[in-house]
Amino acid sequence: MTDRRGVVAGYDGSEQSAAAVRWAAEEARLRGVPLTVVHAWEMYAGVGWGAIPVADLRAVAEEVAAEGAEHAREVTGDVHAVLGRGGPATALIEAARDAELVVVGSRGRGGFTELVLGSTGVELAAHAPSPVTVVREPRAEGPVVVGVDGSAASLEALGLAFTEARLRGAELSAITAWPPDAEPGPVPLVDADGLREFAEGRLAGLVEPWREKYPDVAVRTEVITGPPRQVLLTAAKDARLLVVGSRGLGGFRGLLLGSVSNALLHHAACPVAVAHAPRD
Structure with a gap:
């Protein structure tokens, strides 16, 4: 394993992010580097009846990150799942500091479903310190x-x-x-x-x-x-x-x-x- 994170992929449980994780896993396999699957979670303070304990929120987030890693392991073996704190773009930009490439799906769970591209992809493309790939309709053929x-x-x-x-x-x-x-x-x-x-x-x-x-x-x-x-x-x-x-x-x-x-x-x-x- 290298000292760098190699390829980083964002995963939020959506079908688009699952496709992006598999694309990123193939990229990591071809490059011979590890893949880091990042799931972002934000801790909201809550009081009163119905508030969800922070430990439970974290446990759910860990399950989502592990699920993303399992998608990746269908393609490559050197996979690590991590939780990023804050919004998705913030967490992925932080992870990108020592990455060769960052990969996300064209749409995630948040925002308006009728949008063609989510805000995370746009923000990453503008601000990430490493190259960013936004995955829509993965293809195995063509130039x-x-x-x-x-x-x-x-x-x-x-x-x-x-x-x-x-x-x-x-x-x-x-x-x-x-x-x-x-x-x-x-x-x-x-x-x-x-x-x-x-x-x-x-x-x-x-x-x-x-x-x-x-x-x-x-x-x-x-x-x-x-x-x-x-x-x-x-x-x-x-x-x-x-x-x-x-x-x-x-x-x-x-x-x-x-x-x-x-x-x-x-x-x-x-x-x-x-x-x-x-x-x-």
Whole structure:
């Protein structure tokens, strides 16, 4: 066992969290690291008739955590169940301090059931110190798709995507979205074809060091015309995993989670992994 927690998965007893735990267990098995299943519980003070003793609350929480660990042991052996104090996002962010990856389901027990993505997944993707994967409809087939725009976060995503593709023996598709308004019109004001060739060359240059590091990974690079959100949502329809950076080149730099990555977390058909730029 390593000194790190390896992969961390959140579990709250929901079907979505059970699927996430099993996905995380396979990830831990492939990486050769332990899996820590975290169940968050909050202690509420109560007085008067009907108050539930704290010891009973903790016992129920321990049972839920143990149940999550049993789901994981169907896939891998090195599994540990822990209780995190506070809300789910708080507990998982704390656990993520010494983790390689944090995994959660797309929806938990709390909140409004009609929401596509729970608040815990969004908060983790924005604030966790390690990469975060939100699991929706786990898949065993298809390529790993990564969005690359040259930002620091997207370069971290590129490295994570190569790792995931190698672990799964999957093809990697590295995609840059090319804005529609850059296509030549009837009276072109810029050399659009030259700019597109430059974008293709730049993407190939960003990918090349990782090709050399992971020569066994089959890689395809594409510059696809369309808004980044739509381009990547379309690519995710047949993917087993979509990897993106938490922040791209556009938008407000003060935001921790960009509009594109936020939209992909809510609407992508496959699991989505979010990588962050180095904090230094």
